[in-house]
Amino acid sequence: MMAKRTIALLSDFGLQDVYVGVMKGAIAKINPHLTPIDITHQIPPQNIGAGRFCLMNAVPYFPPDTVYVAVVDPGVGTGRRSVAVSCEWGIFVAPDNGLLGGVLSLCQAQEAVELTNPVYWRSPFPSSTFHGRDIFAPVGAHLASGIPLREVGTEINPQSLITLPISPITRTASTIQGCIQYIDHFGNLITNIRADQVQGKDWAVHLDEQVISTSYTYSDRALGEIVALIGSHGWVELAINGGNAQRQLQLDYGDPVTVVFEQKLPDLSKKPHF
Numbered sequence: 001m002m003a004k005r006t007i008a009l010l011s012d013f014g015l016q017d018v019y020v021g022v023m024k025g026a027i028a029k030i031n032p033h034l035t036p037i038d039i040t041h042q043i044p045p046q047n048i049g050a051g052r053f054c055l056m057n058a059v060p061y062f063p064p065d066t067v068y069v070a071v072v073d074p075g076v077g078t079g080r081r082s083v084a085v086s087c088e089w090g091i092f093v094a095p096d097n098g099l100l101g102g103v104l105s106l107c108q109a110q111e112a113v114e115l116t117n118p119v120y121w122r123s124p125f126p127s128s129t130f131h132g133r134d135i136f137a138p139v140g141a142h143l144a145s146g147i148p149l150r151e152v153g154t155e156i157n158p159q160s161l162i163t164l165p166i167s168p169i170t171r172t173a174s175t176i177q178g179c180i181q182y183i184d185h186f187g188n189l190i191t192n193i194r195a196d197q198v199q200g201k202d203w204a205v206h207l208d209e210q211v212i213s214t215s216y217t218y219s220d221r222a223l224g225e226i227v228a229l230i231g232s233h234g235w236v237e238l239a240i241n242g243g244n245a246q247r248q249l250q251l252d253y254g255d256p257v258t259v260v261f262e263q264k265l266p267d268l269s270k271k272p273h274f
Helices: 019-030 048-061 101-106 131-144 245-249
Strands: 007-011 037-040 067-071 082-087 090-095 111-114 175-183 189-194 203-207 210-212 226-230 235-240 256-261
Touching: 007 019, 007 048, 007 131, 019 131, 037 048, 048 067, 048 101, 048 175, 067 131, 082 101, 082 131, 090 131, 189 245, 189 256, 203 226, 210 226, 226 245, 235 245, 235 256
Parallel strands: 007 037, 007 067, 067 090
Antiparallel strands: 082 090, 082 111, 175 189, 175 256, 189 235, 203 210, 203 256, 226 235
């Protein structure tokens, strides 16, 4: 029996068309003992940043020898590289367009190859529009079946990989300005401000003249009320209890968000009298 490692898939292909099923079929033809796990196929079309965020937040919950096939690839068929990269979290097969940037910001690449060996492709003449089927899924299946990384391509310097860093935050003594880096299915707005940058402090989110106070859960606010909190992903998030924050606040990817640290006034009633 061929080796069997966990193989996980992420794409912007959606579920209406045959693309996801065809990728799984390509995997099964190589090793029918592999059972792909879908991370998501609902990344907004061509949104590399959203794919970056979802992949980065998914990998800590998978076995460390997982093979990931990630395809959000607006440059398919162009000169952009197809790569496979190993780190302590597993092996990642993807276009070199920044999709792996979140993972590589947390997990240092150990080896990287450009996928140049057509022996491990579905065909030596891949489609110019569907590398997910013809290159990424087959290579992922071979790697999950035990083929060494260096056999599937030509070694490259991991430092040459495109990382697509998210917009940097700007800090002052009393504020952090960041932006929206992801919008989930519920319309919750996830910023690029990390939990450890605000925890243990009194803070609120300011959107122009609107001040959004913080809470621990969505339901700590009345239905329809806006709340700022730390989401399960570990980032500052804006949400509406029972509603859609994106729709109500009219914010989108990249829009600015400011956290303001609140100054507590001294309680003069406790000041000693002389």
